[in-house]
Amino acid sequence: MLLLASGQPAAWAQMRGNDCPIGSYRLDDGSHVDVGKGNDDHLRWRRQDGTTGELTRGVDGTWTSTLGWTGRDDGKRIGFDCDAGRITFAGVPGRRIELEVTDTSFDGAGVRLAGRLVMPKGNARVPIVVLVHGSEHSSARDSYPLQRQLPAEGVGVFVYDKRGTGASGGNYTQNYLLLANDAIAALGEARRLAGVRAGRIGYQGGSQGGWVAPLAAKIAPVDFVIVGFGLAVSPLDEDREAIALDLASHGYGPDEVTKAMQVADATAAIVASGFREGYDQLAAVRAKYGDEPWFEHVRGNISFFMLDNPEATVREQGPVLLPGVPAHYDPMPVLRNLDTPQLWILGADDRDAPSAETVRRLRALQAAGKPITVAVFPGAGHGIYEYETTADGGRVDTRNPEGYFAMMRDFVLHGRLGGRRYGTSAIYRAGEEEQVAGPPVAGPARR
Template structure:
């Protein structure tokens, strides 16, 4: 959630830098980007991948990466793995509005591109001009509109957000925009949640104004880090709903602490070690949240006490491992001079949610290593018991992104999205209710209306 936008190790020195995005895209692949529907009604999206490849996503959750072959057909791999996929696509020449699929259960045959109403626009926020795009299903009737609040990535949402096609294909309008400092938007990249929430609130107003009479209920849809930003934006705007996927109801410092616990437990360490690690992340969290003004003496003491033990060297998390290896002074220098994006390390999600008065859908990944779900699940259950209008859904056997995976010698490899996930998002955004079942989704809160 934060790591992808902040921390990468640079060699043995464990120095830190920020990642970059917006790799060049091949026009010969871009011309095929779009969402398509088969004669049987099955929906499949083609999205860009850096370079000349494409990524297809089927509404049922199947996904793969394809490249053009010598025979003119496109084929490739399953999910984000290197495993071959039997699906083959005849995309035709640029400018064609149909494609032919074979080898993909439920999607074989000719699929026609779904025509969408697309308006590129700009809007002002905090003295900056941000680039946005409104995408609506074709027609004249009002439709719900979700404003996409994406995560910590630095890439252009207008280039990369597949939701701008997958949601309208299900009858839901969507507004995507390049965050400040990304894509065609002005400003510096930021992880200041208040600033980002202000931008999202202005995006929502722009979406409502641009849609005019076609605007039904308009709300916010945040993924990953967007799960901190979207609820805050709801308190700054007239949003009528909030959707969050694989987000957290704890502070970013708690994300680091949870990751450390998961990592050490997976390595086989016992509760005594986990308790010691928790003491360490409490201190590293205080240092981050206070701007390095609190906790330095305690940090030195704990490092001196346990620094030679095996488990100590295995601590990673979002930032704790880097801080332990570099020391507070070294870490602080690199962080403040090369990395700091104003991250709201002490963000209070519970206080924010107490101010959100509109319906909320929250989707958890039960095996999420990047945004561990246990504390978030407990908090949301408590809020639901208090009568908050929250629909909580969990896909138990998925990782960040609601992605199913296989364990390999080198770690997890994502194979597909959970069955029912895309349809669940579309149903709730469109109708304000769930009518399941949605694959293996587990639901809490108001009962699901069965068909």
């Protein structure tokens, strides 16, 4: 464990070359910009309004930027003076925000995990968010920008590498109960390190974290849970909903969807068996429908892997890609019995984790009196990303929508969203009808 008085963790303080600019900066116009790791030798900037771009370093030391993930130059030029902790972002100078950072290791459920507590400077008590992984295999400590963005606005963050990733021990798994127990251990470590500065504390989980975080909160109570682009249905139901959406988006109707559900049944049998059985059933469905026009559009969230690869590959790689996944896990018993305030943020155009049934279920829980707030962003896909559609029907992400970061920040700081508007999102609260979207949120909420 190491606490640096300079406010930069060991991993950041020793960076040179392309990595030395990593940090959050306060610009002279009062706004913030975060710079973190990107792909390969690139960096990525993000602003609290949801805009983002990839940075590439030129021979003169100046960094050029592209719009979102499009690869198109957005005209911004960024310069860094790492020794002085300064940035010039699109012509506006700024200075690195000093944060108090503690790197640590702690015991999860039978493994040693690597974590990091990032706190705003000072002695004041602050709320703390524990970031719960999605299904990725990468290091959260390397890649999660919220570990700097939230502390830059008065919120503490604990980020950790889940088992089998980054610097943490153990084997990668998708066993939600095991991951929930690791999250509980992470929360305990965050509370221990923060000491008297620890205020309200809870979880923020994206995608798969939407199954794990509420489960952890039910086992060991917390003050709040935020779920981003998660689901209130099982993993296999997610696949079925994604397949139905695949076909609907290509103009097919109920008859074709009914046939496609036989594909989903076959792939579900393979997953549920641990990739040991069910291949004859899938082969039979493929032989029956493989030549029909709709079949090529069946993708789903899991099925595409079994449709695109030979049986030998699926048998070998399936258990590695989805180790321990509770395919039939039903999150509703946990959610029906969870009285923790929750904020669910969903994308209306999410093709990986379709949100319609989850919204319906969450609204039913609201009607039953559960303290759940639901925010749905139109035109946003998985990750709550806005996107451009390519000629072949694919998507290229451009940014998070206005208001996405602000609603997470405000929910952590105040335990509610209040009456504010957050970009174009439709907000549903227990006992209320839809709140019509209004002007985007301009800045941080006042305490």
